[in-house]
Amino acid sequence: MKKIVVAITGASGTIYGLRLLKALKANPAVQTHLIMTKWAWENLAIEHTGYTKQGVLDLADEVYNERNMGAAVASGSFLHDGMVIVPASMKTIASIATGMGDTLVGRAADVTLKERRPLLIVPRESPFNQIHLENMLKLSKMGVEIIPPIPAFYxxxxxxxxxxxxxTMKLLDHLHIENQLSQRWQGINQAHQS
Ligand SMILES: Cc1cc2nc3c(=O)[nH]c(=O)nc-3n(C[C@H](O)[C@H](O)[C@H](O)COP(=O)(O)O)c2cc1C
Known part of the structure; x- marks a missing residue:
């Protein structure tokens, strides 16, 4: 059984986090541990995802209050197979890049880093300023996978x-969870080349 920690923060695109949870729920070999921030809950209502609060809670195996610094995921002794922050606000990324540990998301990410477990971040902001870019570069140098929700058109x-x-397929791929959520690139048919 794989254990995946999913954090949904108050950046736009709550549906990205919910879609990941839905895909993981469909996999009987995966257990999910969800942290939703206050602004993620606010955005759930604003962005018309079609999910009720209960609908979101039902997607996860365990749900933690973001203020509960005593939650299992706050400790390195809680073994898991990776943490995904999707979508990730610039505020949460800044908190992680400076090691603040001031919310459960920040603390769980800090612990994931110190234990050298996979940490995937889906940043959502546009455009990025220098602070955002430097924070992401710092985390990337530590092995964090920065996977922005930039659409493919191929x-x-x-x-x-x-x-x-x-x-979501990309996130599952990086967690090494087999999936066929989307079409993969099959190579160029030479007949179409000029
Ligand atoms: C409708 C709405 C959309 C937002 N979108 C973004 C966003 O795309 N990226 C971002 O960094 N912050 C965004 N914010 C601001 C964050 O919610 C805010 O910085 C918050 O403090 C993040 O806290 P959290 O990371 O603990 O959820 C948005 C806020 C609202 C109300």
Whole structure:
């Protein structure tokens, strides 16, 4: 059984986090541990994801209050197979890059780093300023995988769902969880080349 920690923060794109949880829930070999920040809950209502609060809670195996610094995921002795912050606000990224540990998301990420476990961050802001970029570079140098939700078009997405699924596929791939959520690149058919 793989244990994955999922954090959803108050950046736009709550649906990216929910889609990952949905995909993980469909996999009987995965157990999820969810932290939703206050502003993630606010955005859930603002962004018309179609999920109720209970609907979100039902997607995860365990849910932690972001103020509970005594939660299991706050300790390195809690073994897990990776943490994904999706979407990640610039505020949470700054907190992690400076080792603040001031919220449960920041603390769980700090612990993931010190234990040298996979940490995936899906940053959502545009444009990035120098502070955002420097924080992400610092984390990247420590081995954090920065996976922005930038759509691909080679798979000819027809709907927003297609775009979200493609990003979710990338996250599952980086967690080494087998999936066929989206179309993969099959190579160029030479007949189409000029
Ligand atoms: C509708 C809405 C959209 C937001 N979108 C973003 C965003 O895309 N990126 C970002 O860094 N912050 C965004 N914010 C601001 C964050 O919610 C804010 O910085 C918050 O303190 C983040 O805290 P958290 O990381 O603990 O959730 C948004 C806020 C609101 C209300």
């Amino acid at each position: 798979n000819n997405p027809q709907t927003i769902d297609d775009i979200i699924n493609h990003n």
